[in-house]
Amino acid sequence: KEEKTLAIIKPDGVSSHYTNKIKAVILESGFAIVREKILQLDEGNATYFYSEHSGKSFFPRLITYMTSGPVCLMVLEKVNAVSDWRTLIGPTDARKAKVSHPTSIRAMCGVDLERNCVHGSDSRESAAREIAFFFGDINTGKGDRKH
Numbered sequence: 001k002e003e004k005t006l007a008i009i010k011p012d013g014v015s016s017h018y019t020n021k022i023k024a025v026i027l028e029s030g031f032a033i034v035r036e037k038i039l040q041l042d043e044g045n046a047t048y049f050y051s052e053h054s055g056k057s058f059f060p061r062l063i064t065y066m067t068s069g070p071v072c073l074m075v076l077e078k079v080n081a082v083s084d085w086r087t088l089i090g091p092t093d094a095r096k097a098k099v100s101h102p103t104s105i106r107a108m109c110g111v112d113l114e115r116n117c118v119h120g121s122d123s124r125e126s127a128a129r130e131i132a133f134f135f136g137d138i139n140t141g142k143g144d145r146k147h
């Protein structure tokens with residue numbers, strides 16, 4: 001079934017000039033990039049986006065990291081996009097990914113558990129919510145709510 005998912009190239013990925021390489025991998029893997037924008041997150045939208053992690057010890061660092069520079073937001077589309085994008089990016093901890101999944105995007109571009117270079121929605125429900133948050137209702141063309 002055709003699905004959409006949200007991909008984010010995090011600030012470390014953008015500042016280390018991985019954007020074009022990651023986009024090439026995305027296209028070679030059969031995804032279409034149907035929306036794309038560069039955005040500097042602020043504390044407000046980063047906190048909202050990661051609200052499921054708000055009680056965790058790493059949360060303040062995560063917000064500092066995600067607001068440290070611009071991110072590249074992309075809506076990807078293909079059959080089974082949510083799960084296939086999660087497989088392509090690899091495990092959360094980029095250091096472990098380099099051992100267990102050496103061809104994954106996090107192995108190639110990430111640094112460690114925090115600076116793991118890319119985001120992928122974890123379910124179809126999360127994908128719909130995250131895409132609407134950053135891009136509005138892309139099916140009706142009604143504008144973003146937050147930006």
Ligand code: CMP
Pocket residue numbers: 053058061062092113114115116118119120
């Ligand atoms: P992601 O899984 O995309 O979304 C939550 C992010 O929080 C995760 O990527 C990492 O960037 C970061 N993260 C998760 N766990 C930790 C941790 N234990 N310490 C620091 N950062 C973390």
